[in-house]
Amino acid sequence: MTAQPGQDALQAALMAQADRAARIIPPLWPLSASVAVNPFLGLAGETLAGAAARLGRAGGIPVTMPRSFYRERWRAGEITPADLAEVIAERPGAPGHAVVEAALSENPAPAAPIPTVAALCAEATGVDWPGFIADRIGAWASGHFDLGQAMWPKTQAAGAYESWRAFATQDLSPEIAGLKGFCLRISREPLGAPAAIRRACLALGLPQAAAESYFTALLTGLGGWAQYARHLQWQAERDGGTDQTITDLLAIALAFEAALHAQFGRQIAEAWRQAIDAHAAPVEPSDDQIIDALLQEAYDRAAQRRFFAAWQPAAAKAAPARPSVQAAFCIDVRSEIIRRALESLDPGVETLGFAGFFGIGVSHRRLGSVGGEARLPVLLKPGLGSFTCDAPGEAAEEKVRIGARAKRAWGRFKRAAVSSFAFVEASGPLYLWKLFHDSVTADHRPESDRTAPRLDATLTVAQRTEMAAAVLRGMSLTSGFARLVLLAGHGARLVNNAHASALQCGACGGFPGDVNARLLAGLLNEADVRAGLTGQGIEVPADTRFVAGLHDTVSDEITLFDRETVPPSHAADLAKLDALLASAGRLARTERALRLPGAAGEGDVARRGRDWAQVRPEWGLAGCKAFIAAPRRHTAGASLAGRAFLHSYDWRADTEFKVLELILTAPVVVASWISLQYYGSAVAPAAFGAGNKLLHNVVGGIGVFEGNGGLLRGGLPWQSVHDGERLMHEPLRLSVVVAAPREAILGILAKHPDLRALFDQGWLALFAMDDSGQVSARYRAGDGWIDIASTPGPAALAA
Numbered sequence: 011m012t013a014q015p016g017q018d019a020l021q022a023a024l025m026a027q028a029d030r031a032a033r034i035i036p037p038l039w040p041l042s043a044s045v046a047v048n049p050f051l052g053l054a055g056e057t058l059a060g061a062a063a064r065l066g067r068a069g070g071i072p073v074t075m076p077r078s079f080y081r082e083r084w085r086a087g088e089i090t091p092a093d094l095a096e097v098i099a100e101r102p103g104a105p106g107h108a109v110v111e112a113a114l115s116e117n118p119a120p121a122a123p124i125p126t127v128a129a130l131c132a133e134a135t136g137v138d139w140p141g142f143i144a145d146r147i148g149a150w151a152s153g154h155f156d157l158g159q160a161m162w163p164k165t166q167a168a169g170a171y172e173s174w175r176a177f178a179t180q181d182l183s184p185e186i187a188g189l190k191g192f193c194l195r196i197s198r199e200p201l202g203a204p205a206a207i208r209r210a211c212l213a214l215g216l217p218q219a220a221a222e223s224y225f226t227a228l229l230t231g232l233g234g235w236a237q238y239a240r241h242l243q244w245q246a247e248r249d250g251g252t253d254q255t256i257t258d259l260l261a262i263a264l265a266f267e268a269a270l271h272a273q274f275g276r277q278i279a280e281a282w283r284q285a286i287d288a289h290a291a292p293v294e295p296s297d298d299q300i301i302d303a304l305l306q307e308a309y310d311r312a313a314q315r316r317f318f319a320a321w322q323p324a325a326a327k328a329a330p331a332r333p334s335v336q337a338a339f340c341i342d343v344r345s346e347i348i349r350r351a352l353e354s355l356d357p358g359v360e361t362l363g364f365a366g367f368f369g370i371g372v373s374h375r376r377l378g379s380v381g382g383e384a385r386l387p388v389l390l391k392p393g394l395g396s397f398t399c400d401a402p403g404e405a406a407e408e409k410v411r412i413g414a415r416a417k418r419a420w421g422r423f424k425r426a427a428v429s430s431f432a433f434v435e436a437s438g439p440l441y442l443w444k445l446f447h448d449s450v451t452a453d454h455r456p457e458s459d460r461t462a463p464r465l466d467a468t469l470t471v472a473q474r475t476e477m478a479a480a481v482l483r484g485m486s487l488t489s490g491f492a493r494l495v496l497l498a499g500h501g502a503r504l505v506n507n508a509h510a511s512a513l514q515c516g517a518c519g520g521f522p523g524d525v526n527a528r529l530l531a532g533l534l535n536e537a538d539v540r541a542g543l544t545g546q547g548i549e550v551p552a553d554t555r556f557v558a559g560l561h562d563t564v565s566d567e568i569t570l571f572d573r574e575t576v577p578p579s580h581a582a583d584l585a586k587l588d589a590l591l592a593s594a595g596r597l598a599r600t601e602r603a604l605r606l607p608g609a610a611g612e613g614d615v616a617r618r619g620r621d622w623a624q625v626r627p628e629w630g631l632a633g634c635k636a637f638i639a640a641p642r643r644h645t646a647g648a649s650l651a652g653r654a655f656l657h658s659y660d661w662r663a664d665t666e667f668k669v670l671e672l673i674l675t676a677p678v679v680v681a682s683w684i685s686l687q688y689y690g691s692a693v694a695p696a697a698f699g700a701g702n703k704l705l706h707n708v709v710g711g712i713g714v715f716e717g718n719g720g721l722l723r724g725g726l727p728w729q730s731v732h733d734g735e736r737l738m739h740e741p742l743r744l745s746v747v748v749a750a751p752r753e754a755i756l757g758i759l760a761k762h763p764d765l766r767a768l769f770d771q772g773w774l775a776l777f778a779m780d781d782s783g784q785v786s787a788r789y790r791a792g793d794g795w796i797d798i799a800s801t802p803g804p805a806a807l808a809a
Contacts (some may be wrong), residue, residue, distance in 0.1 A: 032225075309742070
């Protein structure tokens with residue numbers, strides 16, 4: 011086919027619009043290493059109302075709770091007239107107080123998406139074309155993207171579009187459903203996605219002004235498949251490459267649209283013209299979307315008000331000159347409970363908070379494995395590798411690898427189409443003991459290799475020392491070391507849970523934090539590194555010993571590693587730590603049992619991870635409300651109810667504010683992803699949640715279907731945010747409280763526009779804490795800092 015004049019320019023313009031539409035889609039990591047993702051990531055430059063307008067027209071997706079939710083809180087006095095007045099006063103052009111208060115009694119209809127061709131054809135013909143298209147794309151995508159689950163994996167073509175094109179020319183389902191000549195039509199489509207997109211847009215009569223909005227609607231309609239493709243693009247770009255899978259998916263969706271238009275175009279002509287005009291119109295929030303955004307902001311302010319007013323820190327206890335034990339935990343909100351329990355048992359215990367990968371970002375290869383596991387936040391790229399064996403390729407590793415291959419082969423034999431039925435008939439009774447053992451007596455704690463992990467990079471002593479110094483400064487631990495310092499990563503012991511990795515350490519790429527903790531402990535125990543740290547002004551006493559552990563967040567048990575390396579001189583210290591950890595675990599389980607459905611006491615909490623029928627082994631990070639970067643003395647003694655990320659930070663030891671910059675650009679951003687994932691799963695579970703766990707079927711190792719088909723579901727299962735009667739995660743945006751000079755914080759925001767946008771557009775709230783531990787100011791876009799009346803420090807999040 012000869013190219014028409016201007017077609018290259020049209021294609022380039024359409025591809026630019028396709029790229030912008032793709033970046034609105036949040037990435038979805040596979041189940042093996044699922045990562046909490048901010049579903050509004052591509053909309054960080056917009057306000058809540060602006061995001062509501064864009065997502066509403068794309069897929070009818072809400073970004074706030076139903077109006078009735080705010081009405082109930084208003085009537086209960088949780089949201090006060092003063093909260094609402096404060097918000098309205100800060101929004102030029104906002105509706106008046108009387109208008110918003112009157113709107114509380116209304117129940118506006120949900121935003122209706124601008125219809126696609128498939129939706130219009132469904133209305134005209136009575137056939138559920140959107141559902142049919144989702145089913146056919148899912149049938150192809152589950153094989154094409156399979157990560158090893160399929161017994162008979164499909165041969166993949168060079169790209170997603172080429173693979174689907176080969177599939178679609180042989181798939182008779184569209185013909186049977188009534189889409190005549192579909193296979194022949196697809197066989198005549200261009201071989202590349204960009205040309206196919208241009209051709210489809212011309213066939214649909216789609217003007218460039220409407221393209222980006224329309225593309226956003228189509229990609230949004232692909233659910234988890236578009237999100238997984240966005241993940242592939244994210245990963246490729248982070249590593250300096252490119253990936254066009256999401257553009258390929260857009261071409262596939264457009265191929266269906268063009269085929270439907272060719273057959274039913276006359277029946278939907280007027281409606282499609284109106285849809286095109288709507289897509290071409292500017293994105294503007296409706297009055298109801300503006301009001302709902304104001305009500306959500308007032309709800310946030312009310313929670314912040316209670317957050318500050320309810321703060322009643324316990325009286326400081328006299329601590330010994332040298333801590334008896336120091337314990338560094340991940341900043342994860344689940345660590346707050348166990349930290350508080352430990353401190354309550356002994357005034358000599360000092361706890362710290364630091365990102366769970368402990369500054370050691372590695373691609374780790376477990377004993378007998380082939381590929382590496384990225385044990386660090388997904389925002390970062392591994393700079394080091396590590397392994398767990400004496401040497402890669404040694405006999406012990408080969409033995410493990412052969413055993414794993416045999417196990418996989420046996421598993422495939424059991425499930426194969428030919429042998430599965432005969433296997434059950436012949437061997438089923440022999441598995442009764444195994445079923446009982448796996449369900450009742452087996453130990454399902456997070457697996458950790460017996461051999462300590464080792465860095466496989468050739469690092470000089472100077473490099474290792476620099477790495478150790480950076481980590482110690484990052485956790486504000488440069489002096490006052492105890493004899494025994496615990497570095498506790500965390501993981502979750504549980505069975506029969508497709509979303510198990512979502513309960514592991516988010517800072518470790520969805521894996522437990524044992525490897526990172528053990529690597530750092532080994533590094534800090536090296537004599538050469540200790541000597542090098544002295545030269546950097548960090549004097550670690552000769553009698554200080556670092557030991558690594560893993561906090562199981564389901565049972566609150568803490569396992570210590572490499573105990574044999576602890577010298578006999580520290581036997582009493584180790585025994586004391588064991589006793590403290592056991593007692594703290596009981597206290598933490600007792601507290602957590604009050605919130606977990608069906609838990610009568612602390613003993614029930616530990617058993618939940620072994621229960622194959624348990625849909626809520628723990629609450630994960632549900633309820634997270636705040637991120638606090640401050641010395642522990644400003645938060646010690648207050649019950650934050652496992653709802654705050656606690657990062658140890660002393661700005662006086664951070665002369666150039668490099669640590670503060672790292673905290674704001676990495677841990678705070680990761681915490682925002684977590685908070686907004688829970689927020690999105692609460693306010694828009696149909697779009698950003700994974701649905702009901704009881705109906706889940708794992709697809710390709712990537713995500714789940716809710717049932718036996720439909721769209722791939724990303725986000726959190728409903729059981730992760732709801733107890734069956736009420737939401738267990740309050741839909742609040744994260745409050746970030748930083749104990750540092752205000753000018754330093756503003757300077758960092760000025761250097762990082764993407765970070766500043768999160769605060770400027772209201773996705774996060776930022777507060778400054780003074781040296782006395784009082785929250786003294788709130789950040790407001792355009793005005794800098796707004797002083798807050800003198801109030802005690804950050805509030806008790808349990809309020």
